[in-house]
Amino acid sequence: MSRDARWKALLELLVERGRLDVEEAAADLEVSAATIRRDFDLLAEQQMLVRTRGGAVPHGVSYELPLRYKTARHASEKQRVAEAVAGLIAPGEAVGLTGGTTTTEVARALAVRGDLASGSPALTVVTNALNIANELAVRPQFKIVVTGGVARAQSYELVGPLADAVLGRITLDVTVLGVVAFDAVHGAAANDEAEAAINQLLCERAERVVVAADSSKLGRRAFARICGVESVDTLVTDAAAGSDAVRPFEEAGVRVITA
Structure with a gap:
């Protein structure tokens, strides 16, 4: 296992369990305790965690993994969700894409759609995510607008x-919303209030809103509210979401698609 893969695994375990002991982590990852101690020390230097006696705990009260460490989490589910979301977008539309791992996969799924390979432009994409803009900017079929x-x-x-000045002067056909949590009562949410505010603006400028969320995000709450469930037209999630998880959204009037 490479160091990068090991760090991703350690951080994911830390999020799931709330704390990790050196010996426990070494057993889970099948490496030596000395390796885990070095990893913990290096991650602590980057403020990714806090070292404790014999282990580590998450850094800060509201813990959020940087995007580069989230990419392996529920990867196959996110790709299936992304392909389904991409299929909902018609050529010539203006599309808002918020940041996040699932919306990044949506951008990649749009990039390989054959019917979007030509046009002037085939799609207009408005995003506040630098990584998404970077991936799509080299593709001539997309007009890319970055919020600032x-x-x-x-x-x-x-x-x-x-970003307000840009978003206040545009109209979108659809916004694809990535979320940390989506609950039928509390709505869509993110960990950071500044991100939530921009995401809310992208939703308000769109004729329809599609939430792209793997099943692990459903029925959860997070710190910063983006919008209520009444603002969402469609939820695209993976097949692991059972009927009990999706029924509250359907009862609230949201179209649910499982991929």
């Missing part, structure tokens, strides 16, 4: 009032 703002290192998203 201050970059968050954790998510590569641009936030702050500089």
